[in-house]
Amino acid sequence: xxxxxxxxxxxxxxxxxxxxxxxxxxxxxxVTRQSPLRQMTTPGGFKMKAQLSNCGQRGWVTDxxxxxxxxxxxxxxxxxxxxxxxxxxxxxxxxxxxxxADFSPDVCLINCYQPGxxxxxxxxxxxxxxxxxxxxxxxxxxxxxxxxxLRRKDKPDAYLLEHGDVVVWGGEDRLRFHGIRPLxxxxxxxxxxxxxxxxxxxxx
Ligand code: MD3
Ligand code: FE
Numbered sequence: 001x002x003x004x005x006x007x008x009x010x011x012x013x014x015x016x017x018x019x020x021x022x023x024x025x026x027x028x029x030x031v032t033r034q035s036p037l038r039q040m041t042t043p044g045g046f047k048m049k050a051q052l053s054n055c056g057q058r059g060w061v062t063d064x065x066x067x068x069x070x071x072x073x074x075x076x077x078x079x080x081x082x083x084x085x086x087x088x089x090x091x092x093x094x095x096x097x098x099x100x101a102d103f104s105p106d107v108c109l110i111n112c113y114q115p116g117x118x119x120x121x122x123x124x125x126x127x128x129x130x131x132x133x134x135x136x137x138x139x140x141x142x143x144x145x146x147x148x149x150l151r152r153k154d155k156p157d158a159y160l161l162e163h164g165d166v167v168v169w170g171g172e173d174r175l176r177f178h179g180i181r182p183l184x185x186x187x188x189x190x191x192x193x194x195x196x197x198x199x200x201x202x203x204x
Pocket of ligand 2: 122123124178
């Protein structure tokens with residue numbers, strides 16, 4: 001495991017979940033059998049390129065009415081699958097490593113990127129308490145993460161996120177613009193052409 005500071009309050013923990021990666025992919029499989037990955041539509045009417053699902057007490061959704069967290073999956077009209085203990089424990093440990101004690105995520109967003117899929121620069125502002133950090137886990141094909149500033153026009157820095165990497169963002173970096181470059185065609189033995197990202201948040 002190696003550590004790279006990418007902002008005053010943000011750290012990449014490279015390989016932090018490398019030894020749990022296959023267990024995490026099995027859990028993603030279990031969750032997405034119950035709440036399938038799907039492309040959602042933004043309030044502006046665009047279809048997101050990444051497919052997504054959630055587990056935990058609530059899930060992040062977007063549709064014509066806006067962005068929000070909600071307790072039921074709009075596709076199944078059932079509660080989201082529970083958050084597996086391994087995922088919440090790893091997120092808590094990663095946050096603890098970075099100086100954020102007592103992080104207890106209630107939401108795990110699962111993003112799935114196919115070749116060519118990316119995520120444009122945006123801020124995460126749908127959570128109640130911006131003092132809580134965000135933890136993300138990357139699995140499968142590598143992607144370039146773009147880390148901008150507090151204004152959309154600030155030029156982003158680019159970091160490669162690979163299978164088993166974890167990033168913790170908090171404090172003064174919490175509202176920085178960020179995105180994912182369109183995924184390059186590549187192959188990973190555990191995921192094929194796909195990249196999965198688990199984003200853990202305390203939304204409530
Ligand atoms: C940086 N996901 O779901 S990691 C998202 O890899 C999202 O799927 C990307 O951005 C992905 O919203 C990036 C997660 C992430 C989340 C929140 C952040 C990075 C962040 C907040 C501030 C800075
Ligand atoms: Fe985001």
